[in-house]
Amino acid sequence: MLQDFSQYILDIAENSLKADANIVDIDIVEDTKDKTLTLTVADNGKGMDEKEVLALHNPFYTTRTERRVGLGIPFLKYAAELCGGSLEILSEKGKGTTIRASFKSDCIDCPPMGEIADTLVALVVGWPDRDFSFRYAFDGKSFSVNTKEIIEVLEDRRLLAKPETALWLRRYLKENIETLRSGGSECIAEDNQS
Numbered sequence: 001m002l003q004d005f006s007q008y009i010l011d012i013a014e015n016s017l018k019a020d021a022n023i024v025d026i027d028i029v030e031d032t033k034d035k036t037l038t039l040t041v042a043d044n045g046k047g048m049d050e051k052e053v054l055a056l057h058n059p060f061y062t063t064r065t066e067r068r069v070g071l072g073i074p075f076l077k078y079a080a081e082l083c084g085g086s087l088e089i090l091s092e093k094g095k096g097t098t099i100r101a102s103f104k105s106d107c108i109d110c111p112p113m114g115e116i117a118d119t120l121v122a123l124v125v126g127w128p129d130r131d132f133s134f135r136y137a138f139d140g141k142s143f144s145v146n147t148k149e150i151i152e153v154l155e156d157r158r159l160l161a162k163p164e165t166a167l168w169l170r171r172y173l174k175e176n177i178e179t180l181r182s183g184g185s186e187c188i189a190e191d192n193q194s
């Protein structure tokens with residue numbers, strides 16, 4: 001596949017934002033023993049009924065008008081299935097949507113991670129009026145960060161989109177992701193769940 005994991009995250013999160021979600025939770029769970037990689041994006045947007053969810057598995061379904069075909073979700077589904085995984089869509093009209101894609105990480109076609117930190121920063125800076133949470137778990141250890149906590153410290157939501165904040169967030173995410181992936185447990189900010 002052409003896309004890396006971070007681009008799928010951007011695609012799926014943008015769907016949530018376009019569906020008027022003001023909370024988007026992004027969760028990545030990597031397990032090197034089970035050789036699994038799972039991405040879950042949950043939102044509180046306008047949701048879909050059963051018919052719309054079914055239609056989503058068809059690559060030509062879109063409610064957008066500016067481009068004729070919708071390919072975001074079918075691409076992710078294809079990539080997951082190519083890697084011995086699957087795509088699950090749970091949605092309720094008026095409540096929100098959860099998209100979960102799982103991959104076998106030892107599959108040769110498993111997408112590379114890409115720049116996860118850059119993608120998350122792009123979302124926060126691009127949609128500063130929405131709230132995001134991000135959790136990354138690697139072999140049972142995890143860290144998480146969310147915009148609500150950051151805003152509490154900054155005391156002003158508008159500061160979220162400032163370059164200083166973006167740079168700090170990018171470095172914070174990169175450091176924590178790298179620390180987890182290298183198997184270290186030092187300087188993991190919080191919630192070391194096992």
Ligand SMILES: Nc1ncnc2c1ncn2[C@@H]1O[C@H](COP(=O)(O)OP(=O)(O)O)[C@@H](O)[C@H]1O
Pocket residue numbers: 011015016019043045046047048056061062063064069070071072073074096097
């Ligand atoms: N999180 C979501 N909440 C509500 N509707 C969604 C969500 N994700 C996707 N959809 C619906 O599914 C359609 C197809 O999505 P996608 O495959 O990403 O293609 P596109 O975004 O190009 O339309 C969207 O146009 C939208 O109607």
Ligand SMILES: [Mg+2]
Pocket residue numbers: 011012014015072073
């Ligand atoms: Mg899309």
